[in-house]
Amino acid sequence: MAVDSSPLAPIAVPITPPATLDLSLDSPAAEPRLKIVLVEFLPSGGMFQFTFLFGEALARQGHEVLLLTGPDPELRSNTPGFEVVELFPTWHPNVDPGGSALRRKARRLGRAALLVESWRRAIAFFRRVHPDLAQFGELRYPLDSAMLLLLARRSPETGLVDVAHNPLPYDVNGRATAVEKTGRLTRSLLAAAYRACDLILVLGEGPRTSLLTAFPRLGRVAVCGHGDYSAVLATEQAPPPSSAPANALFFGAWTKYKNLPLLLDSFELVRLQLPQARLTIAGPVMPDVDLESITRRAEQIGNVDLRPGYVPMDEVAALFAAHRTVVFTYTTVNISGSVHMAYTFGRPVVATDVGSMRDAVADHVTGRLAAADPAAVAAAMVEVLGDPAAADRMGAQAQQHARSSASWASVVDKAVPAYRAAVAAVRR
Template structure:
């Protein structure tokens, strides 16, 4: 499959100049920080929409606000554009929108996967060529989703020895949302071997919490430089402060995020059926893109049996997100496992309490009784927790306010950067010695 070639010469973003404090925080004069001179940073996120791109974009904005020069490389038509001095977003890669459901026959889907693999190879080639030309202080990549990513990362590491390489291991063991097995994590021998080598080739691996760090170090022991940076909020791109409190919304329940096996939607629907048995007026909304490992027809049939379930399969545009959260009192997460959920931080941005199953690292994000309720992964337990929040608007408001406070205190992007930059500097120094 032919792919279009583009020049690999986008300029690095200039260092920020002082600006007044605004909703996104004060700009910082380059070199004014006490921890050293500004860094030149290239962020690479191949896919131009969705949670991973939003995370990388907001990370880049926070780095730029602290005086660093940041270039974000991504695919065509990115859903966010920067107005922050010091951050430039460049559409360099011939990748695709991951949230477009193209469907088609089995053969057509197979051919599409081959075409996307070729586009991914070309994207890594362009990233490698640009990094060799620009020689930034460091380059940060998002999750290594496929064995192909790990293999091409290793090639890039050999060709760019003077650039400190960073990986953000959102899921230290990538989740399998395409396979037909019951396994949540990709467990193939080739996947594990290449990922192990890729992590060891990194000058720094960032994880989003203590739970993911434990998972990473258990699965890949002996990594030399790992740091916890945390997960920021979405207030910079979403007007969470304009959302009415939970008590102003009807007693509705929202599930927000991708429909995939590890999110355990059958458990969620079984719990909602128990809620409806005593609260028939309550509604549930399922909103988010559908992954290949889920049968949407089966979800639709079960939802029809229960009633009062609004299905919104597909990517939710960012302009629709505030209204969606405002129409619901509580957000539900019945995961079977989790590292760090961006959707939990999204709920907190809008001041919504959450009910979540106490699995994996969920307790890193949800403070039981304060920002929401943690419960056993059992339909009756989940239903009881939902009813407890829905029947007590004052408690919902209190937990929603605590959720917003947690975002400001522990999940701000400035806090993420404050943790990441010292680790960056150590990685850069190690690369140069």
């Protein structure tokens, strides 16, 4: 969507909070319900979906939850106690009108101005509304870290929580070889912002280790995990993997750390053993990926269907149903929401054994882990694509994992005790 980068007029943030958030004091009780405001500036995509599903699960357990986001959010709530509020003048992250380099630069500047205004509105909101907790997602930019520090000073009575999806944010905009943002300003502000938080949530033991290795003097850190997508996607009638032909799917943003060249090299070897196999690569293209190069390589290999662009949620079920396995040839990873989406649809995963992928994929149980080289990935893909019974067995276990260990109820069960400890510390 096009973004107007003209100067922004200040808006008045309502003094009266939305009706969902009852700010009256709870009567003394062993386990009072919490008042939680979630903030996700961008109103669609994986981070928004994560935050929305987290909020729904919290509300189902009796807590009062608001989600502050941008215009026309991808998901809307019908869950009592959970309200989505369109407060920010932000944009949909996976809608990029393209244009010249100068036009793209102007759009980035315009979006930076919108993000500044969004933080201004968030800080004004929390100065008027005093929930128990304010929870933010990934601190992508130095601006986010600086503004969180300002919020910590302005609203000391509210506990601050950050969900560190990637303890060091990934750089998906530049063409540098480094995956993580490593600039001195980024790192110093991020360290200060993490220290200002009353609680940091991470999605697995691997990310927890990464966080504490990079920032060793942090306070309260808790593992909450990642939930499945059954609450917002029609999965009840998901066919078994064997019902699909020998098709493999890559699903998610096309960015350098997801290593699409390795995926294509691997699939070229797969076709030597399974000539009928097909590969679909679906998702939005990030600026750090050379789409023309990917397109040329796909044409050389054959049987590769490229689907650049955001996949609307009402098309996701059919896309997964048409594929027997989902493949992730990442260079590094903390926790991938796309893995949990594959599990939601009962699809086994083939993934490179890097980063924290072992936190999500049980080898020979919910999928296959392989070394990050074409021959190893190809062998794992052939094993799943060429054996429908094995694909069904691993897919069923993947779906069971999503419904039990990776349910949103289990995420909330882990998060709430940490929330209560953070609130108690703030009130001391």
